[in-house]
Amino acid sequence: MEAMASAASIPIIDISGSGIQGDSTRVAKQLVDAAAEHGFVYVRNTGHDIAFAQVQQAFDISKTLFQSPLEDKQRCKIEKNNQGWSGMHTETLDPKTQRIGDFKEGFNFGAFADGKAIQPIPQSIEPYETDLAIFRDSCHNLCRKLLLLFGIGLGVDPPEFFTAAHAPDEPSGSILRFLYYPPPSATPLAQEADVRAGAHSDYGSVTLLFRLKGQAGLEILTRTNGWAAVPVCPPGTEDDPSPPILVNIGDLLSYWTNGLLRSTVHRVTFASSETGNAAELVDGESMTDPRYSIVYFCHPADDTPLTAVPSERVRDFQSRLAAANAGNPYAERKVLTADEHLQMRLRETYLQMYGSDKQGQEP
Numbered sequence: 296m297e298a299m300a301s302a303a304s305i306p307i308i309d310i311s312g313s314g315i316q317g318d319s320t321r322v323a324k325q326l327v328d329a330a331a332e333h334g335f336v337y338v339r340n341t342g343h344d345i346a347f348a349q350v351q352q353a354f355d356i357s358k359t360l361f362q363s364p365l366e367d368k369q370r371c372k373i374e375k376n377n378q379g380w381s382g383m384h385t386e387t388l389d390p391k392t393q394r395i396g397d398f399k400e401g402f403n404f405g406a407f408a409d410g411k412a413i414q415p416i417p418q419s420i421e422p423y424e425t426d427l428a429i430f431r432d433s434c435h436n437l438c439r440k441l442l443l444l445f446g447i448g449l450g451v452d453p454p455e456f457f458t459a460a461h462a463p464d465e466p467s468g469s470i471l472r473f474l475y476y477p478p479p480s481a482t483p484l485a486q487e488a489d490v491r492a493g494a495h496s497d498y499g500s501v502t503l504l505f506r507l508k509g510q511a512g513l514e515i516l517t518r519t520n521g522w523a524a525v526p527v528c529p530p531g532t533e534d535d536p537s538p539p540i541l542v543n544i545g546d547l548l549s550y551w552t553n554g555l556l557r558s559t560v561h562r563v564t565f566a567s568s569e570t571g572n573a574a575e576l577v578d579g580e581s582m583t584d585p586r587y588s589i590v591y592f593c594h595p596a597d598d599t600p601l602t603a604v605p606s607e608r609v610r611d612f613q614s615r616l617a618a619a620n621a622g623n624p625y626a627e628r629k630v631l632t633a634d635e636h637l638q639m640r641l642r643e644t645y646l647q648m649y650g651s652d653k654q655g656q657e658p
């Protein structure tokens with residue numbers, strides 16, 4: 296095991312020109328290679344798929360939301376449909392290791408109908424409902440573009456196999472999530488081993504992550520079992536108008552491809568620890584501020600069966616499955632549909648909400 300891992304060397308790709316034939320084959324190959332090797336890839340934010348102003352506005356809405364009066368947030372408390380507000384320590388992403396739930400607040404937005412939320416939302420953000428609906432759609436469209444590139448890069452027949460399973464109007468587990476991690480100064484009871492978000496892999500097919508310049512904390516588990524920091528602005532993107540969008544593979548794309556695409560474990564920490572195997576802090580980033588992030592978890596339609604995708608490359612890979620996913624049981628276990636998989640994962644992370652329904656067990 297490495298002592299202090301350096302920053303992760305995740306590839307950076309530009310998909311803005313990939314509508315053009317020929318170019319899309321090249322970009323698709325880069326994307327598949329990055330997803331197979333790292334499970335993570337930076338997609339340069341050129342403003343082409345999601346306008347800079349949209350991302351900026353989403354962060355502004357997020358700040359307004361988390362600053363809302365507590366009663367207003369509590370009125371929107373997260374339900375078993377995975378929508379709504381989760382307060383500090385409500386979610387425990389790594390229940391086997393954590394002594395206390397994640398040091399974060401979250402707000403999950405499910406589907407909107409005609410630009411209106413169909414779940415309770417705090418009053419403070421009601422004026423932005425339509426903007427949120429548009430932002431969520433833009434995220435879903437970008438995911439579908441990536442899913443098409445995965446289909447092309449893997450030689451899936453037809454290449455639209457994944458895209459077709461993510462039709463925007465079908466009921467699905469897709470969630471737009473705002474996250475707020477309070478500054479360490481506001482959580483004096485945190486202990487050295489505590490984390491802002493426990494180690495986990497994502498539950499859906501593909502995830503988009505938006506972060507703000509200077510706000511450290513995300514780490515990925517490397518192939519050698521060390522933690523590597525994931526810089527917000529990797530070398531070469533420092534002068535871009537907006538940090539790249541970080542894309543990662545979730546468990547479902549890993550199932551679908553027999554583990555060829557990696558669903559990599561990641562976490563959010565408070566501080567690099569001298570004693571543990573935490574990653575080193577990236578230059579220009581800090582842990583002392585509050586941290587905001589925005590995540591889009593893209594899921595296929597609820598009734599989608601999770602069977603191996605028709606691709607020769609995936610079939611060839613099958614024999615290497617066990618080695619590739621060692622340490623991630625979720626990427627190996629077969630379940631029937633996308634929704635069944637999601638329900639299993641939610642049960643494990645929202646201990647209180649589901650605690651009382653554990654069959655035959657005391658809460």
Ligand SMILES: O=C(O)CCC(=O)C(=O)O
Nearest residue numbers: 474492497513563588590
């Ligand atoms: O806040 C972040 O940077 C990552 C959050 C995350 O991994 C998640 O919510 O699944």
Ligand SMILES: [Fe+2]
Nearest residue numbers: 495496497561
């Ligand atoms: Fe995650």
